[in-house]
Amino acid sequence: MAVQISPSILSADFARLADEAARVPNADWLHVDVMDNHFVPNLTLGLPVVEALLKATATPIDCHLMIEDPDRWAPAYAEAGAGSVTIHAEAAKAPVRTLRQLRSLGARAGLALNPATAVEPYEDILGEVDMLLLMTVEPGFGGQRFLDVVLPKIRRTRALIERHGGQIWLQVDGGVAPDTIERCAEAGADVFVAGSAVYGAADPSVAIDRLRALASSA
Ligand code: DX5
Ligand code: ZN
Numbered sequence: 001m002a003v004q005i006s007p008s009i010l011s012a013d014f015a016r017l018a019d020e021a022a023r024v025p026n027a028d029w030l031h032v033d034v035m036d037n038h039f040v041p042n043l044t045l046g047l048p049v050v051e052a053l054l055k056a057t058a059t060p061i062d063c064h065l066m067i068e069d070p071d072r073w074a075p076a077y078a079e080a081g082a083g084s085v086t087i088h089a090e091a092a093k094a095p096v097r098t099l100r101q102l103r104s105l106g107a108r109a110g111l112a113l114n115p116a117t118a119v120e121p122y123e124d125i126l127g128e129v130d131m132l133l134l135m136t137v138e139p140g141f142g143g144q145r146f147l148d149v150v151l152p153k154i155r156r157t158r159a160l161i162e163r164h165g166g167q168i169w170l171q172v173d174g175g176v177a178p179d180t181i182e183r184c185a186e187a188g189a190d191v192f193v194a195g196s197a198v199y200g201a202a203d204p205s206v207a208i209d210r211l212r213a214l215a216s217s218a
Helices: 014-022 047-056 070-080 095-104 120-128 148-163 181-187 204-217
Strands: 004-007 030-035 061-066 084-088 108-113 131-135 169-173 191-194
Touching (some): 070 084, 095 108, 108 120, 131 148
Parallel strands (some): 061 084
């Protein structure tokens, strides 16, 4: 399993996003949290900012849509050129259709689950999914404490993925930091989102190297 690190620009300086992207040349992805103040109690940014970022960086964009009605809004992010687009299972009304649409537009199709959402009901649609995102905090804000209660689900999800061929990436998002990343990696995660642990560090690229080393040796 190759470890990938996806720094979340939620903890970056929104007035200088191009510069903030340039500070993490060793990132595999740039994680962009789209929040609509409905699915989550916070509001961040949307398609115009993602389009601007796509022009400003060569790093692939990993869009995490914490929005209502992703069936309607998600395809535009794939059309714009995001390399990965993740919708929430709790918000999607037609996840199979939307995930297929994302793939047909050339993006990797992601499905996200909140801490209290079980993975088992989605087993039959794993063939439509390139990445499962397990939230390790309640979505909406950066800088929250990692929820250990999600660890058993990370293990069960890794086992499910292996039963289905082992191709699906398993991303964790929320509270991922030097003191929690090893637990996530050991449980089976391979793509790690980190906001405050990267952009709160004096040198974000050094923080990424450290996180990658910890996850790789777990
Ligand atoms: C939270 C977002 C995360 C957030 C993580 O709802 O989905 O991507 O940026 O921030 P940290 O790593 O600080 O918990
Ligand atoms: Zn996120």
